Amino acid sequence: MSVPGVEGRGATLKTRLPARSGLPGGGLLPGGSPPRTGWRGTYTLPVHRLPLIPVVLLAGCAPIPMGFDAPSETKRQDAIVAAAASGDRSPQTLRGLISQLDSPDPATRMLAIRTLERLTGQTFGYDYSDPSWKRERFVQAWVDWYDSEYGTASAPEADHG
Amino acid sequence: MDDRAHIRVELLSNPAYLSGARELISSVCKRLGFDDLTCSKVALAVDEALCNVIRHGYKHSEDRPIWISLWPLSNEAGQPDGVKLVIEDEAEQVDPEKMKGRELTDIRPGGLGVHIIRDVMDDVRYERREQVGMRLTMIKRVPRCCTPARLSGGMAADRGG
Numbered sequence: 606m607s608v609p610g611v612e613g614r615g616a617t618l619k620t621r622l623p624a625r626s627g628l629p630g631g632g633l634l635p636g637g638s639p640p641r642t643g644w645r646g647t648y649t650l651p652v653h654r655l656p657l658i659p660v661v662l663l664a665g666c667a668p669i670p671m672g673f674d675a676p677s678e679t680k681r682q683d684a685i686v687a688a689a690a691s692g693d694r695s696p697q698t699l700r701g702l703i704s705q706l707d708s709p710d711p712a713t714r715m716l717a718i719r720t721l722e723r724l725t726g727q728t729f730g731y732d733y734s735d736p737s738w739k740r741e742r743f744v745q746a747w748v749d750w751y752d753s754e755y756g757t758a759s760a761p762e763a764d765h766g
Numbered sequence: 767m768d769d770r771a772h773i774r775v776e777l778l779s780n781p782a783y784l785s786g787a788r789e790l791i792s793s794v795c796k797r798l799g800f801d802d803l804t805c806s807k808v809a810l811a812v813d814e815a816l817c818n819v820i821r822h823g824y825k826h827s828e829d830r831p832i833w834i835s836l837w838p839l840s841n842e843a844g845q846p847d848g849v850k851l852v853i854e855d856e857a858e859q860v861d862p863e864k865m866k867g868r869e870l871t872d873i874r875p876g877g878l879g880v881h882i883i884r885d886v887m888d889d890v891r892y893e894r895r896e897q898v899g900m901r902l903t904m905i906k907r908v909p910r911c912c913t914p915a916r917l918s919g920g921m922a923a924d925r926g927g
Contacts, residue, residue: 711810711814711882712878712879712882715878715881715882734807734810734885735803735806735807736802736803736806739803739806
């Protein structure tokens, strides 16, 4: 007897979505050039940029990292919450949110779809509590919507510094 | 109805065993007449409940006991139409009124596990156990679209090889 999809948070505590392309969040969105690191990989700041850090901080305009590619689930959720609070509908934010629809953590998926719904007014039938085999086509609907709105060519490249 | 649980499992609070618990619950729910999608959602609720016990109740201790009990439910005609799941622990007791989860009009992390459980199950109740620990009772009814005939038919088929 086959066991229906039994994915869950516990089973994925120590796993990551495999990078299906060179895009953030496991490569949900087509197009764009491959990033220099995986979206969920650890980014190491190039040594030659280290002297810039105090300058940027002192200037009071330190770039706020998007956080959608943070290794920590909590940090990724923080990024979603920040997007919801700011109401930012930029392509980069929307792309980051869509990437979270494929998260192994249902709480992250729930936050992501609720934020997307708040920002765009739609869900495309996506349900965070569905198993991955059922979520897949709804995630694709989001990808198709993003492509139609912003085009794959104009999709901003992940900024890793 | 016999009060004894049809299934009662004791496991340690080690995340490594969560996948086994999910697969067990999902497999049994399949036999009780649930469709694959609903089996997955029940397994998700169990996973969230176990994660909550491990994370918040036992503070990530991996050697504390958790009990999972399962009863099939029947309608007035005696046909199987759902499942009751009880998860018990020996963690510090908390006020059940504080285990309500929260409304998601404000998008922020934390407290989402309880919300997810309440979202996917039909009835959820937290209570203190008599001596120590907490008890979570969850009920899921077979969706009307499903024909709950697998319990007798499926088991008969199993006996026949």
